[in-house]
Amino acid sequence: MCCFISLILYVRSGKTSIQQVLFENLPPKQTFYLETTTRIVKHTYDTVIPLEIWDCPGTITVETLGAPLSQFLTIIFVIDIRDLYNQPISKLVEFIVAAYHENPNVNIEVFVHKAEKLQEDDKIENFRQINERVTDRLLDISPDYEQMPLNFHLTSVYDHTLHEAFSRVLHKLIDSLPFLEDLLNVFCANSQSPKAFLFDIASRLYIATDASPVDSATHNLCCDYLQMLNSFGPLYKSASASSSRHRKLLPPVLSVPSLSDHDQESPGRTTPSAGASNSKQRAKDLFYPSAAALLHPSTPGTTLTYHLIMEHLALLAIMPTPVFESRRGLVEYNVVFFREGVQEIYQVEQEARSGG
Amino acid sequence: MKKKVLLMGASGSGKTSMRSLIFSNNPASMTARLGATIDVEQNHVRFLGDLILNLWDCGGQDAFMDSYLTTQRSTIFQHVGVMIYVFDVETREMNKDLEYYRDCLEGLRQYSPGAAVFLLVHKMDLVRENKPVTFGKKHKELQVASGDADITVFGTSIYDESLYKAWSSIVHTLIPNAAVLSKHLTTFAEVCSASEVILFERTTFLVIATSTSATEDIHKLDGTRYERTSELIKAFKHSCSRVREEFHCLEMELPDFTAVLDEMTRNTYVMVIAHDPSIETGALRLNIRMARRKFEQLQGDGHVL
Structure with missing residues (x-):
């Protein structure tokens, strides 16, 4: 089943810009040139959960939507911050009431x-x-509406507020969120990491984070770091060496049974950057990209780590540099443990989706 | 060793913006806050330790320009190493710009005949259609206006990597021992089994020198990679500074390559790119540490000359 999200409201309030910046990697400066949406455009995006995003024109009404509101799990209304006048507000309220009546569980x-x-x-x-x-x-x-699950976010495509707000919206749709969060908590506790995020790589939305509060400065830094790595990825791509690198990602689905026989193939035993010489052979077939940025000089220093977890997901963690430098093997081991957990959750979800 | 760099061009053409971007680590979005430059703003930028760029950002309003060309003529045009003349690509007064430019060229010929001249066709981001054609036209126009003077023209914008490309080649002409550095980087690349080694200046992240190797043809790497790298690292450095951190070192093992970016000398950073999958980042970092002393020495030698 798909999770429907719809972006609704107002001519030129920035809905399409949001969609383009998040999912199509459009530089914010270019959003100026986007044309006004005149009909519903459906975008699908695959991350931990498959998303279907409906970008609706500003003139949309409940009747012209073409699908019952109850189909949507989340409705995002986008309102221009300068629109605090009567008319736009009443239109927004009207739509919220309609949506709530159709489906009281909608976010x-x-x-x-x-x-x-x-x-x-x-x-x-x-x-x-x-x-x-x-x-x-x-x-x-109606006084009943006090119970309505209504959230407000202040956003802009020019900074990270949009990513943070959309991440929070996404979290409500992820059924496995508590399990992912638990895994992150375990990872953080065992790696002395004050903060770790599981990011969707292309959109730079975080899927889950550990229990410590998200401070937006740290979130922004991780976002920028991910963006830098994404841009570096293709920059030094070699026309001839890529084939000889021969290090392909393992398909996300694990062959869980008979682990002992498959020891050689299990991704859990492979950490290419661990540096152990005997892992080299296996690293050639199974490879999870990783990166680390060392920040200076605030003693004792911080390291930002990046580890690919699944095709679309990466773990970004902040940890003290001494821990990363001197106990790198253990950190890598924890990553492997975390990766196996996430992959298992993903597999169960896949089965549930195909079975249901 | 001091090198005088003249930054000239019409008022509002973007001279101070690009200076703030390259030398002060400010993002492009901050440049809107800059005011007009009054008269000449002199900046001493320490580049590679002993090389000091004496940057003269010359306000471009007509009154100032007239004074540069008359009363201040000898002060402005003496001992110039490089003159950078900036043209706004969308200017409505190209003829006036060209007239001032020719006068400056004349002043340069009179007082510093050996100076290199770089022309930047700036604000290329404003050109919506067919940038190469627009740039080509401007290039030809500038060539004609320069007569027999030896000039280099770049199309630039503060919103992409083109500015780094232009400035890297500008500083390249000022570095005394670029060829020697390049030779040693090539040796270093061989030792590391790396495909490429790039040396950056520490604060600006402009490219100083790169290794030259035969394998480059095999890999067919992206032509804009140097300036893109400068741009990416500068952007990340800025993100770090916002959380009061300072960028120090980066290592990556990505599907297409392995790379380490680390301090080389007090004033430089080095980036080592390897495509061989058996190369570990730890090994590259060790090699960089071992090579540090040699490069410190090279840098020292270069400035005794």
């Missing part, structure tokens, strides 16, 4: 978008006002 998210257009103080004031007006309006209609 309703409001992106107060284009935050970059305002100064810091005005930004927060406008955000608060839009939030307050929508909530007041809903309570005026």
Whole structure:
């Protein structure tokens, strides 16, 4: 089954920009040239869960959507931060009420978008006002709406707020989230890592993180780091050597049974950067890219690690440099443990999806 | 050793923006906050330790330009190593720009006949259609205006890597021992079984020298990789500085290559790229550590000359 997300509301509020920046890697500066959406455009995106995102034109109504609202798991309303007037707010409220009546379980998210257009103080004031007006309006209609699961996010394509907000939206759709979070907690505790994220590589949305609070500076740094690695990837691609590198990713599905016989093939036993000479042979067939950036000079120093977990997913962790330098083998071992866990969860989910 | 670099061009053509981007580690989005340069802003930029770039950012308003060409003429055009003249690609006053440019060229011929001249066709990001054609046209126009002077023209934009390409080749002309460095980098690449080794200046991340090897043809690497690397690392350095961290070292084992970027000398960073899958990042880092002393020495020698 697909998870439907729809982006709704207003001409030129920035819906398509959001979709393009997140999933098509469009540089934010280029969003200026995007054309107005005139009909519903459906985009599919595969990450831990398959997503189907409907980019709806600003003129959309419940009737013209062409599908019952109950089909959607999440509805994202995008509103321009400067639209705190009566009309846009009532249109938003109208749609929220309709969506809630069709499907009381739907996640309703409001992106107060284009935050970059305002100064810091005005930004927060406008955000608060839009939030307050929508909530007041809903309570005026019926006091029952107090229970409505409604979330507001302040976003902009020019910084990381969009990635963070969309990540949080995504988290509500991932059934396996508590298990992934547990795995991350275990990883962090055993690697002395204060923070670790499981990122979807291409979109730079984080799928899960450990229990410690997300501080946006750290999140932004990890996002930028991932972006740099993504850009480096094809930069030094060699026309001739790629075939001789011969290190292909293992397909995400594991052959779990008879582990002892398959010891040679099990990805769990292979850490190419571990440096053990006897792993070289196996590393040739099974290869998980990794990277590390050492940051200086705040003693004792921080290292940002990157490990591929599955085809689309990477683990980014922050750890003290001394731990990474002196106990690298153990860190790699923990990564392998984490990777096996995630792959197993993924496999179970795949089976459940195909079976259901 | 001091080298005087003149940065000239019409007002608003982007001289100060590019200076702030290359030498102050500011992102492109910050340049909107810069004001107009009044008269001449002199900056001493320490480059590679002993090489000091004496950067003269010359405000481009007509009144200043007239004064550079008359009363200040000898002060401005004396002892110039490089003159960089910036043209806004979308300028409406190309003729006036060219007239000033020719006058500057004349001043240079009079006081510093040996100076290298670089022309930057700037703000290329504003050209929406067919950039190569637009650039080609400008290039020809500038060639004609320069007469028999020896010039190098680049199309640049602060929003992509083209600015790094231009500035790397500008500083390349100022480095006394570039060829020697390149030779040693080639040896170093062989020792590491690496496909390529690139040496960057530490603060600007401009490319100083690269290894030259026969294997380059086999790999057919992306032609813009040097300037793209400068751009990527600078962007990441900026992200680090926002969380009060400082970028120090990077190692990558990616599907297509293995690479280590680490400090080489006090003023340089080195990037080693290997395509052989059996090469470990640890080994590359060890080799870099071993080579450090030799390169410190080379750098020292270069400046005694």
